[in-house]
Amino acid sequence: MGKKRILAGGIAQESHSFNPVPTDRSRFNIRAGMEAVRTARGSNSLLGGIVDAAAERDVEVIVPTMFRAQSGGPVEEAVFTEMRDILCDAARRGDFDAIVLPLHGGMLTPGLHDPEGALMAALRAIVGPALPMTAAFDLHAHVTPEILERCDLLAGYHTNPHGDQGSTGRRAFLAAMDMLDGRLRPVLSAVHLPMLTLGNDRTDEDPLRALHARARAAVEAGAAYDVSIFNAQQFLDVPGLGQWVLAYGNGAGPDALALELAQKLWDERHALIGSYPSLESCLDRAARGTDRPLILGDQGDRVAGGSPGDGTYVLRALMARGDLPPSAVPIADAAAVQACLAAGLGATVTLSVGGRHSTVAPPAAVTGQIVALGSSAQVTYDGPADAGYTAALGAYAVLRTGAVHVVLTDQPYSYLDPDYFRAMGVDPAALGIVITRSGYHYTLNYAPIGECITVDTPGMTSYRVQDLPFTVARPFFPLDDFAFLPRLHQRGSGTP
Incomplete structure (x- = not known):
């Protein structure tokens, strides 16, 4: 049996709907091939975690391209198209066993409110439904049903401020390997919450600290394979803005855990609004x-x-x-x-x-x-x-x-x-x-x-979001106050 190979790469940028300055190609650090692997090796980054974990398993990492930019206005359409076409051309050539995408989540282009979902859709159309495809996102990603439909497992940071980029990339890589080796049949239990966290959202302080501790304990006890709690970027005027709780099981979805975490997150929504000194x-x-x-x-x-x-x-x-x-x-x-x-x-x-x-x-x-x-x-x-x-x-x-x-x-x-x-x-x-x-x-x-x-x-x-001209994303807390009962977006049916 030959050496396993994974396809990695993509684009990482966080967009702001109300920033009038587009993010053009000059804003990106772009690397590919062995340069991308070499510069990522040993770094506490998503790609670094993938590369280091792959080296430990003697798995080859193919990086057709990796675009990375600071946060800013929506990314110019041509930049996203260039990256997507490079990655899709590599996917058509084949000769790899899985795809692991080190992205950010929460990027926009003038024509796309979910470019990451569009990228995954394009890749799925090429590789088919059976090939494992996982991804690693920032905790502040904008998660969408389209992403969840096409991605076998989405791993998000567990820390804010972010210190676990490398280990998050490693989680996404190991999930793909476990799928390839027949040890994992990921089933997702997911809950969406139409709310924002605004200021009191560090994971080393309550209430998020307690939520992440509960999720971590569930994974350590074997009640879930992986859990991510996404606190969306607060300046995206897009459909479905809000929080996501993603709990993955092996063969069956941990529905009760996902609902428990989501209900606690919703119950703490007022406590997640913070304040700062002048x-x-x-x-x-x-x-x-x-x-x-x-x-x-x-x-x-x-x-x-x-x-x-x-x-x-x-x-x-x-x-x-x-x-x-x-x-x-x-x-x-x-x-x-x-x-x-x-x-x-x-x-x-x-x-x-x-x-x-x-x-x-x-x-x-x-x-x-x-x-x-x-x-x-x-x-x-x-x-x-x-x-x-x-x-x-x-x-x-x-x-x-x-x-x-x-x-x-x-x-x-x-x-x-x-x-x-x-x-x-x-x-x-x-x-x-x-x-x-x-x-x-x-x-x-x-x-x-x-x-x-x-x-x-x-x-x-x-975080004075009331001063921003939100239209598409509403209703969401705290701009809108309404009764809400968390419910499963996707049930853990036990099917892959």
Whole structure:
């Protein structure tokens, strides 16, 4: 019997329905073949978990292509089509035993509200219903019935902030192997809940901590093969927005477990609405002096949540005060970067920056010295989240105005890891205040260098969802209050 081979790859991006800036091909890190396998090996990423688990089993991983981008506006149709066609061409060539897809879930294109489901449908049409196909998704994925119909097992992160990307990829891979070896006949019990979690949704804190502990205990006891609780991305105006509980059994669906977890999740819906401290209160703390840098997550303009990353609300607050320690704040503004490149390192310039897409504050006039400059940079995540993952950055400039370092980039970045700043010549550990374009995902990787606090700022990724023009996704809690009884979407019938 020959060596087993699996087909992996795809596209990973999280979209925001109300971000007007499309995500084009230049926003993606694209790798394929042995380069994709080599760079994933040993990293705490979905593909890394698949690659490492496959190596332990002497299974070959074929990666026709892997597109990965920061969160943002919907992905241009041509980008999705290119990726889909590459993967489908590889599927037509055959010579593999299973498909394991390291995706994100929650991507949009102008014409598709469920591109991941469309990709799986295209692959199923080629390989047929018998070939095992599993997938690994972010906990904040938008799960759809179309995905569940075509995917034999969908594994989601168990942690938020996310620290288990590699082990999630491993779960999806092992499920495919168990199917191939005849040890697993996955049967799904699934429940959908029309609700959002908004702020109090860390899995290391209750109520989600208790829910995940119950799910983990069920798997350890053999009552389920795999369980995922998906807390959907909150800024998707799509049909069926909400939470999913997926409980997979072997030969029979764990219906009671899925319903129990879903009912508890619905019962805790009010407790999952959180609150954050104000920006001014955190700046006051920094002014009084702190033992460690304050690493502040800009809740309202989170690139990690799909915003454009050019908001000036925080920048204006930093520049308005003269009592603050040295700080760094990122702004995505391609025109400002080009102006700095034209002026050159060391020059003093006056620029209007940001505020073109994130409109809660206008563009900011900044006069400062260009202290760092480049046409590209390379980031390697410290981890633990995505540890070892590498990404290429585009052009950048750092403009120092007073105590504020304005980190200008030609694309928006989430700054999930300290190496984003270091790659552009800024040491976040040496500052008093560091602003990230993330709400809480950054906290794992910045914890060694500072105190991480998410601040309540306005913008299109604020949890003030009542300010967003939802139409298609409604009704859902908390915008709508209604009676709801969780019920099984797909019964555990004992059939494969």
